[in-house]
Amino acid sequence: MLKAVVLIGGPQKGTRFRPLSFEVPKPLFPVAGVPMLQHHIEACAKVPDMKEIILIGFYQPNEELNRFLASAQQEFKISIRYLQEFAALGTGGGIYHFRDQILSGGPSAFFLMNADVCSEFPLQDMLRFHQQQQGSHCGIILGTTANRKQSLNYGCIVENVDTNEVLHFVEKPSTFVSDIINCGIYLFTPEIFGHIGAVFQRNQEERLQEDPPCGRLMSEVIRLEQDIFTMLAGQKQLYVYKTQHFWSQIKSAGSAIYASRLYLNQYHRTHPERLATNQEGGPKVTGDVYIHPTATIEPTAVLGPNVSIGKGVTIGAGVRVRESIVLHGATLQDHCCVLNSIVGWESTIGKWARVEGTPSDPNPNDPYAKIDSETLFRDGGLTPSITILGCNVNIPSEVIIRNSIVLPHKDLNRSFKNQIIL
């Protein structure tokens, strides 16, 4: 039987997702209409013999997470548990700490994936690839191709082109190593824990020798990429399965809109019922659009492409929304225009207001280009990016909010451009 583990991080992680992550843990942020994590869970639940999904992170137990777990278990009829780390233990430390739970029931292998990736999740292909390999290896890494310049932002994998063995692994090198990058989705056998354990022991000994000891906490932090993969490369232990299907990280709010587009496009194949269509009395829909059934939308509104409308959203007459995510309970008043933005929960946008951001999409002419993890500031000014309205933000009528980030519970009274509004 099989299991899946999803690393969901914690509040100190994912700070590039602020201010959206103030309201909801990043893994629960809706992408293409459903929580980010749900895409992982749906993919896992589809794999035959999948018996359990374990979430590991260091969020305190909260209502949102519990509610999500409960409804996901019901909907997908699979056991889903959340194991809370007592501290951030790193991508390797967490699974090592809970290895007994992961291995309980004797799974032959388990998938491990990061919550903040958007992917087609070719899990069954990875499984087949794993079963095809000769010899005793302990891990399959899902890889994809990036362009040379951008590969430096990821874990780079050098493979033996004939055997697909991972010969060399470097996390975020400063010079070009390989254009095959780590997707953050893996398939491990129980043997992986032997290797992690060895590193764990070694770290313990090193820490004890240091004077004064920097704390027990540090010794348990193990990073899968830097500490385990780099060591296992070249020893016939790790193999890379390359996919050309869509994949993207979701680090910033801008990448959430890009990821939405990828998932919405996938819905044509996997969940066509989630895509809105043009209907009598409904808004005009162009391209891929998700509309929650409880949203109220005037028929003169025009939505899409790449738009997600959340629960209970109200959209007035003659509203235009494009390349945006509108979160639960928001109200868009008549004639307003929302482009390349995320409108926070319960926010209001006044009549004729314009809320607009600058997309940071990867170069569409480069098939291997990935979304940039842009820095917030550049050359002394705010980098033009997606406009984000935090929860319960009120935008008055007739103003323009452009390339700005507005923190939650703010009432604006004028136009803003290229600013962070606290």
Add this chain to the structure above:
Amino acid sequence: MKALILVGGYGTRLRPLTLSVPKPLVEFCNKPILLHQVEALVKAGVRHVILAVSYMSELLEREMKAQEQRLGIKISLSHEKEPLGTAGPLALARELLTDNEEPFFVLNSDVICDFPFQDMLKFHKNHGKEGTIVVTKVEEPSKYGVVVYEGETGRIHRFVEKPQVFVSNKINAGMYIFSPSMLSRIQLRPTSIEKEIFPVMAKEGHLYAMELQGFWMDIGQPKDFLTGMCMYLQSVRQHAPERLRTGPGFLGNVLVPPSFQDPTAVIGENCTIGPNVTIGAGVVLEDGVRIKRCTVLKGAHIRSHSWLESCIVGWSSSVGQWVRMENVTVLGEDVIVNDELYINGANVLPHKSITDSVPEPRIIM
């Protein structure tokens, strides 16, 4: 009586509008700029208007012939072939201006106000000297040339150009009335009336100032064109409010062509128009449009849900859906703005298509 209007040349400050139409014929609140002045002059008894131009336009000639007929007056064009400054054109038109002893008006063609021509005549005859200058009070006099004069009589002492410290808050409003004898002071060569003629006349006690009541604006550039429009519409509200359009969807002062006029303007549902908007003949505003502080020239088409503030939309231009235009954006003739764009302070030359947003002010050629 006669009047000389200093029309000048290419009207470059009011480009891109003046690339299509000579400045005197650009419509200000639905009437060519020149006609505002000419009609007021006719009302004060002027029967011969001389236009001093440095650039001859066939269009202007043709239009003036039509106005001659309509108003029953004579309109001549005095064409300076080389630049003559601000006084030279008077010398050039000497023959036309001196065929009798009556005083004549001289106006700067960019000026808009409640033209006080009858008052000027009375004031001028009263003091009996050679020249009267209309002055107006402004908030920032150091941007202009100020006039220092005796409050009681109006006798002008001197002029100070762009004073650094406060001298006076009255500036030359660009409207004069002169006795024909004054022309002997001007030779036919490039001459500045402010620098060379007025100071001498003032010293000799021959120059008097009459203070203008009411609004005044030099509408020679787009920003001031719009400010002048607001002032003019406010004056219309005071003197002839029935000319303004009111009702649901209309706020403040809005000028729309009368419904009997053909072509009329078409305004869609759920629009909010005004305050301070002028809509020309044949303009179409689609549903849900919001316009404030704008001039929309003839035949322009604003598509649904767009938002415009402080703009001039040129003749036959088309603004797409969900467009936001602001900050003294000027569209020349026949400009197309695509849907969903943001246009901030753009100055767009005629026959241009705008396909990308213009987030910061610039010129689009």
